[in-house]
Amino acid sequence: MSLDAGRLRVLVEVAHAGSIAAAAQRMSFTPSALSQQLAKLERELGCRLVDRGPGGTTLTKAGRVLVSHGEAVLGELRAAEEAVRAVLGAEPDRLAIGTFSTAGRILVPEALAAFRHDYPAARLSLLDLEPPKGYGLVTSRDLDLLITHRYVGVPLPGLAGLRRTRLLTDPLRLVLPADHPAADQARSGLADLADEEWISGGHGVPNRVCLGTLAKQAGVEPHVAYETQDYEVTLALIRAGLGISLVPESVLRRTDLTGLAVRELRGVRPSRQMYVVHRRRPAALVAAMVTLLLRSAETITTAV
Amino acid sequence: MSLDAGRLRVLVEVAHAGSIAAAAQRMSFTPSALSQQLAKLERELGCRLVDRGPGGTTLTKAGRVLVSHGEAVLGELRAAEEAVRAVLGAEPDRLAIGTFSTAGRILVPEALAAFRHDYPAARLSLLDLEPPKGYGLVTSRDLDLLITHRYVGVPLPGLAGLRRTRLLTDPLRLVLPADHPAADQARSGLADLADEEWISGGHGVPNRVCLGTLAKQAGVEPHVAYETQDYEVTLALIRAGLGISLVPESVLRRTDLTGLAVRELRGVRPSRQMYVVHRRRPAALVAAMVTLLLRSAETITTAV
DNA sequence: AGCTGACGTTAGCAACGCTTAACTCTCTCG
DNA sequence: CGAGAGAGTTAAGCGTTGCTAACGTCAGCT
Known part of the structure; x- marks a missing residue:
């Protein structure tokens, strides 16, 4: 017998939301439902995954490990669905971008304008994320693209199967x-x-x-x-x-x-360095957006 | 809403077994149960996945695509479980090897004997597989190691995230x-x-x-x-x-x-060339076995 | 103290998924 | 050519799963 993907999704959502209640709202369930799923998951594995505290929950070590793998599972599930849709002739037209605040103002708008021009049919979505968060969302395919940064002296998050390109210093x-x-x-x-x-x-x-x-x-x-x-x-x-x-x-x-x-x-x-993070083998839309972001970054750099 | 991992497992098993009835037996279910799960999966995706024919089923194009992605999903699920067990201090002690018949006689026994000596506690399992089958079983973690071959002139199967090492010509x-x-x-x-x-x-x-x-x-x-x-x-x-x-x-x-x-x-x-196939980042047991197989292959080659 | 917010627990009900049992279809064999 | 075997599907029944709703618990706060 194996782990259930639905329960993993619950754990991942709880980890991202920071509390069972917040995750329940996002998923349109009652907190009780999520709590039961988590409890069952913990029973199956024989160890605690979250530390219940007032004011929210924090992950145990095992929980953190399972979350990162759970994101990979969810990503593969979405990849599977997308692949079948591709066989049926459906071009992916969704592009979800996560960005931190400054980049959202100085780097993204120019690239986004060019992108809208090249791909008017694409449905874009933006999500604000402060580094170093967001890597997991790329793995789980909630995001196609993550624009993040890192101050020198702060270690870069490890990228498990992701690709990271430096945009500018x-x-x-x-x-x-x-x-x-x-x-x-x-x-x-x-x-x-x-x-x-x-x-x-x-x-x-x-x-x-x-x-x-x-x-x-x-x-x-x-x-x-x-x-x-x-x-x-x-x-x-x-x-x-x-x-x-x-x-x-x-x-x-x-x-x-x-x-x-x-x-x-x-x-x-x-300095801080800005990066764009995406999965290996990016779809056409993703690759195009990366190119536009690099161009946008170049514009900024040369304008100094 | 997303695909269900359980249904993907059904599809993968049916693909491997070659018929719904055979897969049902392997999974200790009735054929009816699997048929219903497959039907539901097809309804969700809006396309056929298997062609029902007398004497067995064959996959449609969409079915083949979904099977390969399904194997990746199942592999990630097992990886997740294994990772949590590793956090709890459990060393993996299972090693499942797939091999074709000739290698099972001339290449594996020597390596297996040495392996038993080095890791007496490891639980070994062998499975006979004729090339080019078996790659998917490594992806889905049903196998840790695949010993396969390829006659010159026959194209090598693409390895999606797997590693392939040549053993001997x-x-x-x-x-x-x-x-x-x-x-x-x-x-x-x-x-x-x-x-x-x-x-x-x-x-x-x-x-x-x-x-x-x-x-x-x-x-x-x-x-x-x-x-x-x-x-x-x-x-x-x-x-x-x-x-x-x-x-x-x-x-x-x-x-x-x-x-x-x-x-x-x-x-x-x-000639035909023999290869050993495994996942990226092999566990200690897998890496050790690969080394022993390479040594075994060298023994054969130099004995010419 | 009493309230509030967050989490856990229990009872009850709806939905899901498996089995049994019939049916269809095709290929095979006497 | 008709009986039979094998593979898959469909319908009905039922146990299990997993949800909601209501209540219980604990920490922090006014």
Whole structure:
């Protein structure tokens, strides 16, 4: 006897949604149904898969392993269905793209416009995802394409059977209020800024990890006073004189910079790199979109 | 809504067994149950998957496509289960090997003996399979290892995510009765033997395809009077003076050759090549067995 | 304390899927 | 040529599965 694909789907959905209740809503079931399916799955395997806690569930080690394999199973199931439809003469016309916020503003629109022109019949869907999430959704074919990034110093997620192409390198700039004392120098070292109040992402966010790594190399520990994921918010805080931050070049290019001073860090050249991730043997639509994204990235790079 | 893995399993079993009734027996169900599952699968997809004929079923084009993807799904399901067991500390101890008859006699026993010595706790299972069958069983994890062959001129099956390693090249010899007129010459061409009665496999059997290809190159058409898959039978027929045949070297080495004359074909050097096929990222047991098989193959080759 | 939100449990009911038993079709053999 | 065997399908019956609904439990919060 073998595992049931339906139960695996439940586990994967619960893992993605973060709680049984949220997954149940997505799947149009009652939480009870999912809970029972999970319990049965755990009974079959003889081990716990999720740790039930108030405020949501977290996966056990076995659960994480099973989720990643479950995504592969779901992906194969969809591939099977798609292959039969292809035999019947149905061209795939759906393209689901996952992207992080900045890319969604600076990289995707241009590519999407060109794509609409080349394939007017294609049905596009977009999903916002913050790195390093989303790899599993490509494996399970919920996404055809994932645009993600990685700050240098943060390890890249392993790609099990996926393909990853670098789109562009996005250097990080030091941004401070225009009237800040350090704004006079063209370059400042992290050590010189040890007493500043920093603005960055929360614990574990790549953003924050990168800042921590850089500071550690400089022998200092930054004081993060404000935590936000959103670079627009970050810039507003800086403008208000509440702190300083490292902000990607690509974000700055599309923003009003009045009241801000943009400098380079001394000694190091931090950056984040943007990638596009898709399955091996991409369909025609996927390959076309990758090409357009690369072109869009090139436009940005050469515009520097 | 998506395909059901259980129904895919039914389709795959039916494809392998060649008929609904045979698959039902293997799965301990009634033919009616499988028939209903297949019907439902066809209804869901909106196309026929099997052609019902008296004396068995054959797959439609869509059916063949779905079977190959179904095998991938089943393989992922087993991989998922195995991965969880691995997290729980269970070492895999099962090794299922598929082999064709000659290899089962000349190549496998030596490797198997060494394997038993190195891994006494491993549970081995063997399955007889005639090439080019068996690739799908590796994908679906029914087999961990497939020992197969291919006569030159016969196309190799495509390997979707599998790895194939050549074990050895097995030259084909012309075998005729000891008192046959042509037995005097050390070499004879196929054109010289155009009027002989040949012994070979049935239509579509690689054996037969190879003979046909060689003969076509020589501008003749062989008259196949006796059809058999079994080389022992073939040799017995030759000994009885009923015909001649091409027989692999490896078969001849383990057989009593009295009453037979072994010669080489003039002009061509036909052969069959033996391969071992397994999944990417083989488990420790699989990798060890491959090594032993390669060593066993080397022993045979150098013993020439 | 009492409330809220999230999860687990139990009872009940609907749907699914298997078996039994008939039927169709084709090929085979006396 | 008609009986029989083999393969597959269809219809009816029934057990199992898996859902919902209502209730029970526990942690954190006001």
